[in-house]
Amino acid sequence: MTSNNVPWADTPFTLIPTPGGDEDLAKLDDEVWIAREMANAHNGMLRALNSIYQQCIYVKEPKDIKDLLLYADFWCGWIHEHHEGEEKFFFPQAEEITGVKGLMDVNVGQHHAFMGGLEKFQRFAKETKVERYDGSEMRRIIEGFGGELTKHLTEEIDTLLGLKKYDTVALRKAFVVFDLEMRKGEKVSQLFFVLFPIVLGSSDRSYEDWPELPGPILLLVRYWFERKYQGVWRFCPSTTWGERRPLLFTEKSV
Secondary structure (H helix, E strand, O other): OOOOOOOOOOOOOOOOOOOOOOOOHHHOOHHHHHHHHHHHHHHHHHHHHHHHHHHOOOOOOHHHHHHHHHHHHHHHHHHHHHHHHHHHHHHHHHHHHHOOOOOOHHHHHHHHHHHHHHHHHHHHHHHOOHHHOOHHHHHHHHHHHHHHHHHHHHHHHHHHHHHHHOOHHHHHHHHHHHHHHOOOOOHHHHHHHHHHHHHHOOOOOOOOOOOOOOHHHHHHHHHOHHHHHOOHHHHOOEOOOOOEOOOOOOHHHO
């Protein structure tokens, strides 16, 4: 666990309040359930980005730099896949169910607003040579798109909460289909070796309720799937079980 005096991955980009707060999950209205599920994912993305931002200026050794750059690349892939999946699977279904054409256009427009900065960040992660790495430059790139990304991730939750006046039962079913589509076929290898570790390692069970995964899956992720990129997952802000842990590279570590 982290202490109140140790920097953690809840800044500089502000986390989203959990829709429904401490309400019983089984009693949540469908639109609140959808928004809560999405907010959990969005907060994980923000924590991982905060983790990169906080640590990037303190890594010095070639192995650490290499692992951080790969962690950043994996994070970019997570963002791309999430937003492409929304636009392909969930947003069209939401418009069809509600009968409101362009219902999600503002959110799609926000995707495009930060995409240029995200792509610049991914190029930096993929193309930077270890010996040319500059943590301050990495921070500047993040600052160039992080505000727009945070705005989008936060405001999309408000959009989902606003679906209350529509057929929320059908919308919830569409969201479940979207979630299942994101785990299909060719994604299986990536899911186990990249998405599970980065998603679980960016969760915080003291802040929000994540769906419980079977214990054997958690153990497989922790002791088998994480081994392939075990150096990379050092930059995750939490354990596989969603428990906060101190960031490894901080001002105190240099």
